[in-house]
Structure formats: C-alpha cells, structure tokens
Amino acid sequence: MKSKRTSRSGTAARARTAAGKVRRTTGATDRRRPPTAARTGRASAGPAETPAVRKRRARRIANILFAAYSDARCMLDHRSAWELLVATILAAQCTDERVNMVTPELFARFPTPEAMASADTAEIEALVRSTGFFRSKAKSVQGASAEIARRFGGRCPRTIEELVTLPGVGRKTANVVLGTCFDTPAIIVDTHVRRVVSERLALADSDDPDEIERQLQPLLAPSDWTRFSHALTFHGRRCCHARKPACPGCPVARLCPWPQKTAAPATA
C-alpha cells in the first residue's frame, strides 16, 4: 500500500514538460481526488448507507453502548447547575479527575455566583491553576458567575439560548448543564464523542462539534441524546482510545467501518 502511494506521487512529482525537461508538479491531481477514509483517517460508511440505514445502525450502536456502559454519567462533581457550569469550564483541556480535585476548595471559598463574582480574580486563578489555562478559565468562571448573579438572580439559566450568552460558555458546556441538571435532551460533543462518532463510527462526517451535534440529533430519540453522549464518552475513554483503540474487545466493532481497526495480539 505504502509503495503504491510512493510510486503514484513520484510520478506526479516528476512529470515531463514538452521540452523534455523534468518538471516538479504541485500534486494538484491528488488534491482533486475525493478524500478517502484511508487518506483522511476518518471512517466512511460508504454511499450505500442511506439515512434510514444509518439510523438503524446508530440505534444498534446506542443499545450496545448503553448495555456496555450502564454506569455512564457526567463525571464532574457538583451540587448545583452553577457548580457544574463552573466545573465544565474548568474541564476544557483538562481531566475530570483534576477538576474534581480543585472544585471542593473553590466552592468552599466561593459558594455562590455572587461570591465568585466579587472575588479577587488572582485568588480564583490560584485555586484553578492546576487545570491549565488558568487565567482565561478564571476570567470565564468569574464572568459567567457575575452574569448569572446580575441577569438571572443567582440561578443558572435553563435554556441553551441563555446559557451560551455567558462568558466562556459554548454549546458543549451548555449541553452538559442542560442534559445533566435540567433533564433537557442534549447531545454533548466532547473530544471523545467527536473522535468516536466522526473518525471511527462514521455516524457524522465533520470535525466541527456543532455540526456533529446537528448530524447526531436525527439519529436517535431526544430522550436518548444525553445518555448516548455519556456512553460515547465512556467508550472513548475505556476502549476507542485516540492513539490505539482496543478494537479486538470493542462491543460495537461489527458496526464500525473504521478501516484501521487494531488487530488482536498474536498468540504464541
């Protein structure tokens, strides 16, 4: 496979001109070819998968993952929607475990949105420092808390339209809060969900979290959206790892079109 690609690109790179001179080309011929799964690393279910077939496959994947990860849930510790909002802001580019180590002291020191809003920013920064990007996270946590105190009477808003107006809050954070605290159907596209559904299972064909959310919505009943998101996150953490997925033990391997599935180790 590798030698074939080398040969094709070598031919393209050394095309002869009419004068007989060897001319290096830009590889434009290659760029015109539509991307394939093998070249992009993203799986494709192929043209034969109609929307109805994809829906059925998604349903089967969801049922298997629900059974495999019956303990799937939001892993960020919290006692209120506001605390979960803050924890989710802190969880960007950071593990849930690390955030859970930081938030008890943060919420003990600043137990309400009002207290967080009037805090010394440097003190918030010091408390959240170990989660990384601590200056921008402290700014977002304080800004969102100030808006909740000022515009929403200290209570976390319950709609996505209101939530995304808060500083540092995008659709992912808003959906975490809605799906976990307010029982509102929400598809949460974190880094694991993006990888598993877009690159591996081919239930979506975009890298953009908002577009992935839009493509997943019609595949399942809204009542399953949040549960499916958590199950996908667990699957990404425990099995469909970014570097070397554990395909031989994967419960949805038969429904996965990823062309680079890992093989079971050879037995002696």
Ligand code: SF4
């Ligand atoms: S078969 Fe492999 S790549 Fe496909 S979902 Fe399972 S672990 Fe991920």
